[in-house]
Amino acid sequence: MARYSDELIDEIRSNNDIVDVISQYVILKRSGRNFFGLCPFHKEKSPSFSVSPDKQIFHCFGCGAGGDVIHFVSKIENLDFKQALEMLAEKSGITLPILADAQDVVKIKMKEKVHKINEITAQFFHENLYKPDAKLAQNYVKMRKLDNRTLQTFQIGYSTNFDELYKMLKREGFSDEEIMASSLVGKSIKGQFYDKFKNRLMFPIKDVQDKVIAFGGRVLDDSKPKYINSPENIVYSKGRNLFGLNVAKKSGKDKIIIVEGYMDAISLYQRGITNVVASLGTALTEAQGRLLRKYASQMIIGYDSDGAGQAATIRGMEILQNLGCDIRILQLDGEAKDPDEYVIKYGSR
Template sequence: MFYGDDVINEVIEKNDIVDVVSSYVKLKKSGANYFGLCPFHNEKSPSFCVSPAKQMFYCFGCGEGGSVITFVMKYENYSFAEALKFLAEKAGMQLPEGEVSEESKRNADIRNKILEVNVLSARYYYHILVNGNDKSGLDYFKGRELSDDTIKKFGLGYTGKKSSLYQYVKSKGYSDDILKETGLFVFDEKGVYDKFWNRVMFPIFDVNNKVIAFGGRVLGDAKPKYVNSNETKVFNKSNNMYGLNLARTSRSDYMLICEGYMDVISLHQAGFNMAVAALGTSLTIGHANLVKRYAKKVILTFDSDEAGTKAALRAIPIFLNAGLSVKVLNMKPYKDPDEFIKNLGKEEFQKRIDEAENYFIFKIKQLEKNYDINTPDGKTDFYKEIANELSNFGEELERNNYIEAVSREFSIDRKQLSDLVTKMLYKPKKATSYDKEIDNRNKMVDEEDDAILTSQRLLLTWLIEEPAIYDKIIKYVNSTDFTDEFYKDVADKVFKQFAEGKVNPVLIINSYEDEQMHKKVARIFNSELNSELNDKEREKALNEIVINIKLNSIRNKQSTTTDLNEYQMLMNLEEEIKNINIKL
């Protein structure tokens, strides 16, 4: 749907970006802004910034950015119109009837056709599995002791050794342009062929039970063992989890977080319908926030080998940062849930769930493996390591509770441990990667930008953050001096807003419907201005920026003019510009 600026602006005004984003991401105030772990890429240190003043977000790590509408589009995998409707409903607004823009029509049509092709493909794969002459896929699933009901429930399938999905879907009237968008086919100079072949197939559903992608496991020893669909207009790995469409209706206050598709399927077949898994990628804060919508606790149900232990240790802080309670399930002596249940049964597995270990105790037990506690030095170093970990708890009550639990679990004198923790609390800490990242958050994603584009970005950011400088610079520079076409378009909108007396960067972002454009505009409005400069240094910096932009504009005009008078005029202007002196 097409809506005017007034409607878009009203939706934005009624949805404060900090409130909306904090319902998905755990944010911490730092100065005038809020920071947290980016939900759009995997990171250990917060580089995701939300600005209440600008009503924008920007990640200094991956470059994602935009308005509250952009955030919902990206996080929920919505179109612009869908995100606007979602936020309007959240604010209790009734959107007026709008006209459908051509771009919205085209994007909605592509999304719908991708979903249609995905459903056709899932049915095709299921038919080949159940009714095809090649029983390799069915033999694999039966060998894993999956019932017919489970196979049907999860829509499992098989591609065959010579998959012909392309011919089947083409026969239904879909164009190559749409099939390229699905990620199910490879188009190259040799022709077109199916992405998946000789694999058992796992359809991936979103929370609304729409088939959005596929995972395929090879039969045999070929590598890679698992292959997933590419990300498309309907599929984002970080915003979806395998099995969540079923697990969200389990009415359980916890979810079992597994490593793979078969773990989830085996657990559901055994009656544990709260099991989910990430989609062939490392867990992110996006996954954690998705789980948080449906559960308060997670139990990490990873393989009991070294790789599974490392995966659990990586996952713990991600779920904690989302505000979830975290425990770790012990599956020893068996490797994974499927193997455990087949050997000891679902009742014993439920017992292990009930006895799942607190994440912190699990973490300390893993640290203990690094020390020889049979020696005085080893034991001392281990206790110091424990105290250091305990000192990271900000809440005194929580810290004291964990001191008590650890003392009991590892037979350590409580007072001695408490005293050691106190020393750690007052010990100067080294600068963390978080500190370094925030100090250097002006580092942009694209390292190839030249000085002119940097100057243009800095001026636009400065104008947005300090509108009072507009009157001081407008006599020297305007939007026609921006040489990059996209920057010029953004500058046109900024200068127009100033001329009309109403500056709103979010409206500029939302004048573009494409997410990538939102990201580019957000980057322009989030260049880092050095806040430590004194007034004289700020004046010098502003003059240098304006001079750089104007001189570049003049020289571009000089290179194209054939009029000698105009060329001379430009040369005179060049000398004048070099001597400007803007006062703040």
């Protein structure tokens, strides 16, 4: 298997101070030359987990876990050595060479294609929204009082009823295999390709680097299901991303409001609250919590006031608390079941 050079591994190690990295997962207190905290790898009440800034290693006197910063990341993120290296390289802005492992190359190329498909598709849907046959979508957008800036910021779009996406992607030269890998198109038993999103208002889901990784679509009539989302695929892992973080991270605030659905996030943005993300599913995952923690220290949970929303609030609080975040719960006064409804009724303050 192809591997990175020792020089590169050393560079990544020295660019990621072990105390800085571990502090993102464990609350550390200095005592003498070392730092101590509660071990994340076994349950304990008093800290036996130590980190040495001089030696750049960690060691737990309770369970015996130990090693350097790469070992720590691979253990806590459940990654192999190479994946942990890649994560740390990205954190410290080190560009890794593409390894000439045949299998990897195929996968990297396919990922690039799917990213390209997603990018073109988001633009295609967005342009559709301004066409005459998108009346239903335009009416909905008007009803929600979304202006052009909001529509463009989130690249909101419209998927027509006529398998036009598949045809467009073929015209752009993508193979059926690549198009299927994007999960935007399905194949019938008879072997016919069809668009999975039809007659829906479309929301591209972007990662923090503004890359389109998936889509959500909302119906414009009473049909069910009301929302459908891309399934997980080669570029999309649901529990590791948050809708709107690419926008919220530019708000310049040290706090982030977490809501359930993308319409909640978009609606708040429209009303001038730009530091909002949606957790894409009810419960916040640990990976999402860690991602958020990189961009702000205070988290405001603004889930729906129904039973599922309350359960998700409690779960989210636990996760964020363990990450050392300052947590607030958004209390909606008056008669509103979610933040979206609230700002529509009462405005943003």
